[in-house]
Amino acid sequence: MPTEPALPRNFLRPCVLLLLRESPAHGYDLVERLRAFGFSGEDPGRLYRTLRTLEGEGLVRSAWEPSAHGPDRRIYAVTGSGMEALHQVVPALRETARVLDGFVSRYAEFVDIESPSSVSSSR
Amino acid sequence: MPTEPALPRNFLRPCVLLLLRESPAHGYDLVERLRAFGFSGEDPGRLYRTLRTLEGEGLVRSAWEPSAHGPDRRIYAVTGSGMEALHQVVPALRETARVLDGFVSRYAEFVDIESPSSVSSSR
DNA sequence: GCGGGTAGGTGCCGCAAGCATATACTCATT
């Protein structure tokens, strides 16, 4: 794993919504699947808090499910307004990606000038 | 201007360093040039506070300069350790861009399935 | 009965971000 990314504020929320849209899951499972989006897996408490907040806002719903081995699980699924909320935030995240690409290439521009060796491609 | 981007925490700092590296400037000027990185220009106070913080950390230095028209300006320039700090945070921002691209394309994947009309190119 | 993996949760605090507000200089207008 490279450097830890500097994620946007509240990025956890859309990530949870997207993952739940792909398939319902319980928190402990989401902890693992969230690694793909740059979340280290430490601080599961943060995720559980976010899940309860999302449920309070009606963006996800949950139901307890007994587990064969281990304690019961609270299975979460995204709701209709949850999907709406996801659709609404995506443009901002797209915009963020655009800005960051701009920043990086603008940074790379003068780095290439200063050290013409070990050139990083301009993507 | 599209939607306001959801910028990472502390993103203002590297932006200021990059802009000052491109050319020294005073705060009021930076406010304008920061628009390229998604900063709306409201809340200039935030920028000025950030500048003073950066100066306190030795990442930038400043000098007063009289203005032909209007009040005096505090001209900022990036220092050596400021550049080091910039180099150190860029990998994380690169990583963030990567993650966001991944998120967006993963989102687009099921959006294309649900509404096969109005297809967005897969970049 | 002890440790380790699974699963879900609360408490607390620092600090960035958001918003309002203050000061002061210059110039053009009334």
Add this chain to the structure above:
DNA sequence: AATGAGTATATGCTTGCGGCACCTACCCGC
């Protein structure tokens, strides 16, 4: 000579996210 607009720099206050620590409880193997 006062008023307002544009330029320029700053402080005060509040909120809420994020980071860290900590707790409970279940199941299984040794």
